[in-house]
Amino acid sequence: xxxxxxxxxxxxxxxxxxxTNAAWVANELMSLGIEMQYRTTVGDRLxxxxxxxxxxxxxxxxxxxxxxxxxxxxxxxxLAMAKAKGEELVENAVWRDHLESWFTKNGRVMAKSNLKxxxxxxxxxxxxxxxxxxxxxxxxxxxxxxxxxxxxxxELKHMFKEQFVPFIQAEFGKGENTQLYKLxxxxxxxxxxxxxxxxxxxxxxxxLGYRSSMPHIEIKIFARGNSAIKQLPKxxxxxxSVLGHAVVADNKATLAEEIHHRLYQSGFSLAVAxxxxxxxxxSQLIDFPGSSSYLQHGLVTYSNESKVKVLGVSPQxxxxxxxxxxxxxxxxxxxxxxxxxxxxxxxxxxxxxxxxGTDEKPVGTVAIALSTKQGxxxxxxxxxxxxxxxxxxxxxxxxxxxLRRALLDEAVIVDYPSIGRFSK
Amino acid sequence: xxxxxxxxxxxxxxxxxxxTNAAWVANELMSLGIEMQYRTTVGDRLxxxxxxxxxxxxxxxxxxxxxxxxxxxxxxxxLAMAKAKGEELVENAVWRDHLESWFTKNGRVMAKSNLKxxxxxxxxxxxxxxxxxxxxxxxxxxxxxxxxxxxxxxELKHMFKEQFVPFIQAEFGKGENTQLYKLxxxxxxxxxxxxxxxxxxxxxxxxLGYRSSMPHIEIKIFARGNSAIKQLPKxxxxxxSVLGHAVVADNKATLAEEIHHRLYQSGFSLAVAxxxxxxxxxSQLIDFPGSSSYLQHGLVTYSNESKVKVLGVSPQxxxxxxxxxxxxxxxxxxxxxxxxxxxxxxxxxxxxxxxxGTDEKPVGTVAIALSTKQGxxxxxxxxxxxxxxxxxxxxxxxxxxxLRRALLDEAVIVDYPSIGRFSK
Numbered sequence: 014x015x016x017x018x019x020x021x022x023x024x025x026x027x028x029x030x031x032x033t034n035a036a037w038v039a040n041e042l043m044s045l046g047i048e049m050q051y052r053t054t055v056g057d058r059l060x061x062x063x064x065x066x067x068x069x070x071x072x073x074x075x076x077x078x079x080x081x082x083x084x085x086x087x088x089x090x091x092l093a094m095a096k097a098k099g100e101e102l103v104e105n106a107v108w109r110d111h112l113e114s115w116f117t118k119n120g121r122v123m124a125k126s127n128l129k130x131x132x133x134x135x136x137x138x139x140x141x142x143x144x145x146x147x148x149x150x151x152x153x154x155x156x157x158x159x160x161x162x163x164x165x166x167x168e169l170k171h172m173f174k175e176q177f178v179p180f181i182q183a184e185f186g187k188g189e190n191t192q193l194y195k196l197x198x199x200x201x202x203x204x205x206x207x208x209x210x211x212x213x214x215x216x217x218x219x220x221l222g223y224r225s226s227m228p229h230i231e232i233k234i235f236a237r238g239n240s241a242i243k244q245l246p247k248x249x250x251x252x253x254s255v256l257g258h259a260v261v262a263d264n265k266a267t268l269a270e271e272i273h274h275r276l277y278q279s280g281f282s283l284a285v286a287x288x289x290x291x292x293x294x295x296s297q298l299i300d301f302p303g304s305s306s307y308l309q310h311g312l313v314t315y316s317n318e319s320k321v322k323v324l325g326v327s328p329q330x331x332x333x334x335x336x337x338x339x340x341x342x343x344x345x346x347x348x349x350x351x352x353x354x355x356x357x358x359x360x361x362x363x364x365x366x367x368x369x370g371t372d373e374k375p376v377g378t379v380a381i382a383l384s385t386k387q388g389x390x391x392x393x394x395x396x397x398x399x400x401x402x403x404x405x406x407x408x409x410x411x412x413x414x415x416l417r418r419a420l421l422d423e424a425v426i427v428d429y430p431s432i433g434r435f436s437k
Numbered sequence: 438x439x440x441x442x443x444x445x446x447x448x449x450x451x452x453x454x455x456x457t458n459a460a461w462v463a464n465e466l467m468s469l470g471i472e473m474q475y476r477t478t479v480g481d482r483l484x485x486x487x488x489x490x491x492x493x494x495x496x497x498x499x500x501x502x503x504x505x506x507x508x509x510x511x512x513x514x515x516l517a518m519a520k521a522k523g524e525e526l527v528e529n530a531v532w533r534d535h536l537e538s539w540f541t542k543n544g545r546v547m548a549k550s551n552l553k554x555x556x557x558x559x560x561x562x563x564x565x566x567x568x569x570x571x572x573x574x575x576x577x578x579x580x581x582x583x584x585x586x587x588x589x590x591x592e593l594k595h596m597f598k599e600q601f602v603p604f605i606q607a608e609f610g611k612g613e614n615t616q617l618y619k620l621x622x623x624x625x626x627x628x629x630x631x632x633x634x635x636x637x638x639x640x641x642x643x644x645l646g647y648r649s650s651m652p653h654i655e656i657k658i659f660a661r662g663n664s665a666i667k668q669l670p671k672x673x674x675x676x677x678s679v680l681g682h683a684v685v686a687d688n689k690a691t692l693a694e695e696i697h698h699r700l701y702q703s704g705f706s707l708a709v710a711x712x713x714x715x716x717x718x719x720s721q722l723i724d725f726p727g728s729s730s731y732l733q734h735g736l737v738t739y740s741n742e743s744k745v746k747v748l749g750v751s752p753q754x755x756x757x758x759x760x761x762x763x764x765x766x767x768x769x770x771x772x773x774x775x776x777x778x779x780x781x782x783x784x785x786x787x788x789x790x791x792x793x794g795t796d797e798k799p800v801g802t803v804a805i806a807l808s809t810k811q812g813x814x815x816x817x818x819x820x821x822x823x824x825x826x827x828x829x830x831x832x833x834x835x836x837x838x839x840l841r842r843a844l845l846d847e848a849v850i851v852d853y854p855s856i857g858r859f860s861k
Binding site: 027038039049053061289291293294405 | 740
């Protein structure tokens with residue numbers, strides 16, 4: 014089944030709003046094993062709408078049309094569909110009644126313009142919208158069923174789940190089973206990952222995809238059909254074994270999510286002392302509800318004075334070794350952990366740029382330490398100096414990964430592809 | 438000039454990532470006075486790409502093609518363009534040299550797959566990419582120039598500004614002069630802003646647009662033509678006077694940027710003590726290079742123990758009033774400011790949800806304080822409880838605005854539309 018989407022509305026086309034409906038629909042389809050094949054976004058111009066309905070209906074089996082069902086003059090999806098089909102708009106008595114009782118129930122007087130929302134193309138099958146005044150409908154044109162949905166996300170979601178999914182399943186059957194497995198990596202570029210993995214022979218029905226979401230590249234391992242799904246765990250293991258330390262999480266969107274998942278209600282507690290990452294580690298963890306079960310504080314000691322005063326770093330260490338050094342970052346981690354006697358503390362100190370680098374410690378030099386009840390682990394790494402935010406987010410990722418490895422009782426310090434390290 | 442966009446890539450089509458590039462390009466075009474007319478999003482299927490290039494090039498004058506210039510097998514924009522045009526791919530020697538020196542400069546070995554990035558359609562004009570390995574190019578097909586840009590947002594932005602804009606201006610002329618003024622607001626919904634501003638009579642050539650970028654709604658005041666541009670300052674003042682305290686910044690993307698701009702090299706110093714905002718305030722400021730000139734530390738004291746130990750909040754205050762209270766947040770701000778004798782300190786403590794609310798202090802209750810050398814200002818507000826991240830980002834916005842108003846010597850505590858407040 015070829016499914017497409019047509020998004021309408023000047024505000025989506027002109028970038029006034031970002032089209033989250035399109036992404037939501039595509040994700041829902043994927044979870045049903047259906048791939049979105051094509052998407053067209055058009056503004057509020059009648060001739061463009063008519064043209065796109067006529068044109069895409071030659072190729073698709075089903076087209077989800079989103080938006081343009083409102084009462085105002087720039088809402089013209091029904092009119093455009095009628096023109097594309099060469100038929101009249103006809104008032105739908107059921108929807109007119111529905112509108113009138115909707116307004117009565119909500120204690121409002123119906124504006125004349127709302128009656129427009131009951132006008133459907135003559136051959137349309139009405140599709141109920143239990144949560145709004147915009148009437149959905151579907152029309153067959155050329156090869157395709159065009160299924161018209163409201164632009165309001167809440168209304169779209171109801172109609173999609175309650176009306177669209179049963180419709181396509183009745184019309185086209187359930188389709189092949191699919192499954193998606195995601196691996197999160199650090200320290201590899203997209204092309205270097207693809208090169209490394211091109212050596213693998215993949216079973217039929219399994220495909221690899223890559224998505225850059227810095228500081229990570231996500232590998233998507235997609236299996237289509239029951240035989241491919243059965244092979245998926247084996248392929249996942251092969252990919253992991255080829256990539257080694259570069260794989261840092263399974264089916265998680267970020268390393269922060271992985272750490273949250275491992276620490277939440279584990280009984281372990283964490284303190285964070287951040288300099289160059291500047292609150293990023295702390296803030297990403299606190300994004301998750303329940304993080305208060307393990308995270309007691311995150312101290313962003315950006316100045317040397319604060320490192321001394323808040324974390325108890327000795328001024329001598331700062332004088333002798335500088336703020337960006339193994340010695341300082343170890344003292345930061347130990348100081349942060351000692352304050353509330355936590356199980357773990359992470360500390361970062363580095364040169365995020367664009368200024369502040371020296372020959373000895375260029376922009377991208379970052380010291381990271383993990384303090385535990387058993388001892389302190391630290392490393393000073395060289396990150397690509399491409400941007401301040403990349404240095405910060407990669408520092409956070411390496412810090413998270415040190416903690417992740419400690420929680421798994423694995424070696425805390427490991428080599429990542431393309432991340433260099435200073436000797437102590 | 439009819440400008441369209443073709444976005445490529447399975448990850449955009451399938452909703453794995455939301456297409457922010459499309460919105461960014463449309464916004465940039467609008468600021469040049471050019472309307473985006475049509476957008477097609479296709480996956481990594483060669484025949485779909487070939488078809489869409491052939492088809493849309495009959496209608497558009499210029500098509501910005503985004504993505505598919507990478508080194509992997511699912512990057513096929515150049516190949517598709519060559520097929521659409523009926524010509525071969527040819528290695529571009531200039532780009533091959535560029536690639537080799539790029540990898541050498543970055544101390545990396547070029548993967549074989551990268552050579553693919555130097556293959557362009559025979560009739561293509563190379564377009565430089567100073568910040569990446571993906572080569573841009575443009576090709577004329579039917580009525581249109583197709584202009585190929587990389588999918589990496591950072592690279593796209595460089596190429597758009599440095600290459601695309603000069604190209605269309607040389608090819609199609611400058612068009613009418615336009616000017617865009619942006620106001621950042623808090624506490625108003627998009628429709629309530631539009632309703633409030635519908636009372637204004639706008640001069641010909643001036644249009645208002647709205648963009649939701651939570652916790653803000655941005656108002657774009659767009660002037661087309663010299664006469665409208667002359668009227669723009671007057672319209673900006675009218676809008677500000679109608680909206681009052683809801684307007685919190687002029688021509689800034691975020692309130693954090695506004696605060697950074699005001700504090701940077703001002704001689705004033707800032708400390709931050711965060712609970713519910715969890716590092717968001719600190720982290721957003723540290724995003725800006727140079728923030729170390731005023732920000733000495735940001736202490737995310739998430740637990741009560743940390744508030745006592747790090748900030749010196751009295752356990753009695755926490756016992757008597759709770760962590761989310763005017764008394765606690767004032768003690769947090771004063772404690773944070775006193776540690777290094779800073780000029781200002783911001784503190785937040787609230788219930789971000791989804792759990793943790795009570796009848797007396799429901800989810801969305803947030804206490805915020807600003808400590809200055811002259812005294813402490815505080816308020817306890819009621820935020821919409823729609824999501825954890827919205828509660829946190831709106832809390833940060835109100836905190837920033839208190840500091841902004843103090844820096845301007847204006848009343849620190851003011852009413853914002855749709856944000857409620859508890860009496861002390």
